[in-house]
Amino acid sequence: MSAGPTTAGRGTPARAARRRLTTFRVIVLGLVGLFFLVPLLSMLDFSTRNFLGEGRTGAAWTALVTDPQLTGAIVTSLVLAVLTVVLMLVLLVPTMIWVRLRVPWVARPLEFLCLLPLTVPPLVIVVGLKNVVLWLNYLFGDTPYILALLYVVLVLPYAYRALDAGLAAIDVTTLAEAARSLGAGWATVIVRVIVPNLTTALLSASFIAVALVLGEFTFASLLNYDTLQVAINLQSKSNAQESIAASLASILFAALLLVVLSFVSGGRRRTRGRPAAALAVTTGNPAPSAPTAS
Secondary structure: OOHHHHHHHHHHHHHHHHHHHHHHHHHHHHHHHHHHHHHHHHHHHHHHEOOOOOOEOOHHHHHHHHOHHHHHHHHHHHHHHHHHHHHHHHHHHHHHHHHHHOOHHHHHHHHHHHHHHHHOOHHHHHHHOHHHHHHHHHHHOOOHHHHHHHHHHHHHHHHHHHHHHHHHOOOHHHHHHHHHHOOOOHHHHHHHHHHHHHHHHHHHHHHHHHHHHHHOOHHHHHOOOOOHHHHHHHHOOOOHHHHHHHHHHHHHHHHHHHHHHHHHHHHOOOOOOOOHHHHHHHHOOOOOOOOOOO
16 A cells, blocks of 8 residues: 555656756757847847848848849759769769778778868869869859869768668668569669668768758859858858848748758668569569478
8 A cells, every 4th residue: 555655756856857957958959049139139139230221121021133243153053962962972882882882901091082072172173173163163053053062072971871770770681682683784783672671861961962052152252163161151242132132032041941940850760671572673673482381
């Protein structure tokens, strides 16, 4: 009969501790939210303030789609983001899969090469690649889209980590051997068996690349190309409201990408293994039938 009060007595401190922990989390999250939200609201307030009269104005935000300089810079940055993502995935994904399957002893040198840009300042990289850029201008013309080749170098460390985590979460060797036993070629193994299991990792690497390209300033400025950040810097000298509106729009776009990534990552439930029947559907070959008892 005394077990009930004892249990209740033990449960009360635990519940109190949980309430204190919950309160602490709410306070910390609230402070962090204010730390990020207050500057964003200040940017919104400044970009919509009417300094010539009362009320609010959306002229600065309208300029994002009507000002030729800003519009061209936004389009250039978006195209550069797409090109960087495509080049990065084409370069890294087959290479990392092939290294894991066929030459695992190259994994360490590959990791070193991919992480090397973290140790070199962007200013040094762009100065070192100046002659390469001149050759690219000679071959492809003076176009800002050659920056995508340089941005791939910048994004390599972050994309490598994201893809490496995705490959470590699945049994690449078992999937490849199962698909090969069903008659699939190496291209089919990579494209139709392994890559579909890396959707979250691919999205993570892609969103990181997009955020980096939209925020990059050093390369474009030193090479005299008009990207979004360069246009914002130039616009701030003549129209501060338009530059603040463009900055806030780029921040919100990057935040939206992170929110989408969190929903995609939370919604997916990857399986640790795929049965032979699933691999048969993927590779287009019939799965071996189980023996039947006579």
